[in-house]
Amino acid sequence: MEKILVLLHTAADGGLPPAALETLGVAQSLGAAWDLAVLGANAAAAAQSISSGAGKTLAVEGDAFSQSRYSTDAAAAAALIQASGAQIVLAPGTMRFNRALPGVAARLNGAADTHIVAVDPSLNVHRWFYRQRMEGTLTRSTRPWVLLIEPGSNPAATTAAGAPAELLSVPVETRTQVTGFQSPAADQQTIRPGASLLFVAGAGWTKKQKDGATHTGEAGEIILGFVQKTQSSLGSSKSLVDLSGEGQAVLPFLTHLHQVGQTGSTPRHRKGLATCCHGEEPHVVGWRFINERRAINLDPACGWSRGKADVLYVADAFEVMRALAPLL
Amino acid sequence: MPYQIIVCGGLAPDPLQTLEPVSSPAGPALKNEMMLPAVFDPWAGHALYEAAHLAKQHPGSSIKVVSLAPKAKLQQVMMTIAQKLPFELVPLDGPGGGFTDAASIAAVLADAIAAIPGLDKSQVLLFGGWESATRGAGTVMQMVGEKLGITEQFLAVDELTIDADGALVIKERVEGGQHQVSRCTAPPAVLAWATGNLSEPANHPQTGMANMRAMMPALQKAKPASLTSALTFADVSLPAVTRQTRIVKDVPAAEIAREIAEWIKQ
Ligand SMILES: Cc1cc2nc3c(=O)[nH]c(=O)nc-3n(C[C@H](O)[C@H](O)[C@H](O)COP(=O)(O)OP(=O)(O)OC[C@H]3O[C@@H](n4cnc5c(N)ncnc54)[C@H](O)[C@@H]3O)c2cc1C
Numbered sequence: 001m002e003k004i005l006v007l008l009h010t011a012a013d014g015g016l017p018p019a020a021l022e023t024l025g026v027a028q029s030l031g032a033a034w035d036l037a038v039l040g041a042n043a044a045a046a047a048q049s050i051s052s053g054a055g056k057t058l059a060v061e062g063d064a065f066s067q068s069r070y071s072t073d074a075a076a077a078a079a080l081i082q083a084s085g086a087q088i089v090l091a092p093g094t095m096r097f098n099r100a101l102p103g104v105a106a107r108l109n110g111a112a113d114t115h116i117v118a119v120d121p122s123l124n125v126h127r128w129f130y131r132q133r134m135e136g137t138l139t140r141s142t143r144p145w146v147l148l149i150e151p152g153s154n155p156a157a158t159t160a161a162g163a164p165a166e167l168l169s170v171p172v173e174t175r176t177q178v179t180g181f182q183s184p185a186a187d188q189q190t191i192r193p194g195a196s197l198l199f200v201a202g203a204g205w206t207k208k209q210k211d212g213a214t215h216t217g218e219a220g221e222i223i224l225g226f227v228q229k230t231q232s233s234l235g236s237s238k239s240l241v242d243l244s245g246e247g248q249a250v251l252p253f254l255t256h257l258h259q260v261g262q263t264g265s266t267p268r269h270r271k272g273l274a275t276c277c278h279g280e281e282p283h284v285v286g287w288r289f290i291n292e293r294r295a296i297n298l299d300p301a302c303g304w305s306r307g308k309a310d311v312l313y314v315a316d317a318f319e320v321m322r323a324l325a326p327l328l
Numbered sequence: 329m330p331y332q333i334i335v336c337g338g339l340a341p342d343p344l345q346t347l348e349p350v351s352s353p354a355g356p357a358l359k360n361e362m363m364l365p366a367v368f369d370p371w372a373g374h375a376l377y378e379a380a381h382l383a384k385q386h387p388g389s390s391i392k393v394v395s396l397a398p399k400a401k402l403q404q405v406m407m408t409i410a411q412k413l414p415f416e417l418v419p420l421d422g423p424g425g426g427f428t429d430a431a432s433i434a435a436v437l438a439d440a441i442a443a444i445p446g447l448d449k450s451q452v453l454l455f456g457g458w459e460s461a462t463r464g465a466g467t468v469m470q471m472v473g474e475k476l477g478i479t480e481q482f483l484a485v486d487e488l489t490i491d492a493d494g495a496l497v498i499k500e501r502v503e504g505g506q507h508q509v510s511r512c513t514a515p516p517a518v519l520a521w522a523t524g525n526l527s528e529p530a531n532h533p534q535t536g537m538a539n540m541r542a543m544m545p546a547l548q549k550a551k552p553a554s555l556t557s558a559l560t561f562a563d564v565s566l567p568a569v570t571r572q573t574r575i576v577k578d579v580p581a582a583e584i585a586r587e588i589a590e591w592i593k594q
Contacts, residue, residue, distance in 0.1 A: 068508065070470075070481035070518075095502045099483035102430075102467035106474040111431040111558065114465050124562055129426040130341075131464055134349050136356065136564040142431060176480050176512040182499065183506040191505025197592060230592060242527065256486065256523035257505050262343045262461060263370045263523060273588065282343040293571070294591065296584070300577060307571045313584045314577040323585035328592070 001032035001121055005086035007077060009096055012066070014042030016050065018156060019092035023149045024050065025157035027090045030121050037080035039073065041066035044165040051162035058083050059165035064172040071174040073100035078107055079170045081144060088123065093148035101146045110144035117153040131262050132288035152268040190227055190234035191257065197232035198269040198290055200260060202277025203239035206250050209318065220251050222321045229328045233269060235260040237277050260286035275317040279303025296320050329494055330388030331515065332451045333379040336437055336472060337372025339397040339405055339424050340461035349564040356427045356564040366401045368409050371457025375521035377529060378488065379455050380413035391415040394440055396433060396553055397424040403547050410543060411536030412529040417543045418444065422553035426462035429557040434471035436553045441476060449516050458484045458520040473518035481518040482510065487525060
């Protein structure tokens with residue numbers, strides 16, 4: 001098999017993110033010779049900490065490369081790929097590398113494929129199409145070929161320290177400065193990638209209920225109370241976040257970042273509970289990587305009833321969630 | 329300053345349609361692909377609405393939409409999209425769909441953009457969706473940018489503002505429900521959009537008519553794109569449906585709550 005380059009980046013704290021070790025695990029499972037390259041803050045030390053088994057070990061570090069930014073990441077990655085000479089590059093599909101590596105592939109007259117969940121030694125790669133509605137296995141003749149491995153889809157490698165990294169010096173040319181990060185207020189931090197449960201709130205929470213009135217205030221309390229108690233991740237449907245965007249008095253803590261589905265996210269959690277959400281296909285494609293699914297909906301014929309959930313509770317979500325709160 | 333905003337956007341099957349893969353001599357395809365109603369690719373749509381918003385605030389700006397799709401479908405979809413905001417269409421006739429090779433698509437788009445008369449790179453903002461609803465790869469914009477020599481690039485953008493110095497202040501989605509904020513001193517730049525913050529503009533028939541006067545001849549003259557593919561598909565299939573939904577009905581809320589609580593704790 002062709003030699004592989006395992007191309008990784010460090011996180012802001014200089015450590016390797018879990019997705020990096022998962023990518024290394026995929027590379028090791030292929031049984032080919034592999035080089036290791038790391039870019040970012042503290043890259044050389046991070047590379048050496050896992051370089052046992054690698055051919056060449058390479059790194060690019062320094063202030064300019066500690067920021068996640070296209071121009072500098074692309075320059076560093078291109079230099080690392082060229083220094084290795086490997087034509088097959090395995091890299092974690094983090095936002096940082098999803099941004100940088102497709103362009104690097106183009107710069108080197110190669111190609112990149114993303115969201116890869118499995119690779120075999122003949123370089124057949126498995127990925128999803130049409131927003132997780134179809135799965136396909138393919139290979140490609142283009143070289144260099146950058147394969148971005150979907151985080152969370154493979155076990156992490158067992159690693160050991162090895163040879164020190166050779167540091168490459170890469171010229172910095174950029175017009176961009178990363179000035180900071182914005183996250184929701186601490187009590188509204190509702191996206192928890194590591195949580196085992198995804199809780200989805202649909203537009204039903206804002207609709208007129210049995211008594212002919214809306215109860216959005218109580219809905220907000222129920223939802224946030226549940227999410228905080230269970231430390232689950234909070235998702236939503238497009239209808240509900242669109243309502244919020246249109247300035248209606250809805251659930252102010254929901255934004256497009258919470259949207260799950262066709263034009264939202266496809267989070268990975270072990271379990272998912274959908275409430276007041278109809279379970280329409282454009283929403284449910286975002287549930288592809290939720291293993292155990294349950295839904296609470298008043299409508300026995302809603303989308304969830306047709307093989308999209310394991311259990312559908314035909315019930316009033318207000319009543320069930322009120323009864324659930326003291327049990328948690 | 330005025331911007332030359334170029335929006336790359338393809339078409340996707342209406343997400344409410346049932347999709348089924350079939351094999352064709354040219355590789356995998358969708359059953360009845362040409363019959364399926366299409367929409368402008370949703371994330372590219374958000375990019376387009378953001379472009380309209382920006383162009384309105386910066387007089388003299390222009391918007392061009394570069395779209396590679398089967399010509400007849402493109403014409404259908406433009407009947408609606410053209411009513412939303414003023415823009416010029418640069419159509420490229422060719423196959424759409426999820427099984428095309430993103431690298432080849434990017435090359436064709438870059439060539440078409442480079443050939444736009446009067447292109448001034450110092451004013452160019454290259455917009456598109458961060459992923460298509462077909463391939464879902466999220467690679468085309470970066471490759472188009474590279475081929476045009478634009479190395480300030482942003483992926484999964486939710487917000488662009490222009491500060492007092494004319495710099496671009498950009499919020500990109502990153503892991504953990506956060507936004508990374510960057511400041512880029514000036515164009516050219518690539519912005520591959522996530523959802524943004526704007527809702528879909530209402531249809532405006534007059535705008536549609538004005539747009540279509542230029543679009544129809546452009547569509548008629550649209551050149552067939554010469555696409556290649558370095559991909560070999562072994563298999564495309566629908567995921568196996570393994571779920572049998574158990575429907576729990578006429579059970580008191582308290583009992584359901586108990587069952588859910590147990591399940592959560594497992
Ligand atoms: C191009 C395109 C892209 C799209 N992308 C997405 C996407 O990314 N994500 C997404 O979610 N959608 C997406 N959609 C929209 C999708 O088709 C649906 O319209 C949307 O998911 C519906 O949201 P909902 O289920 O919350 O709301 P509704 O359809 O309004 O359903 C509300 C539900 O709440 C239930 N309900 C009301 N009160 C109660 C109660 N007290 N107890 C229990 N149940 C109750 C009702 O029975 C109903 O089923 C997209 C659509 C298009 C056209």
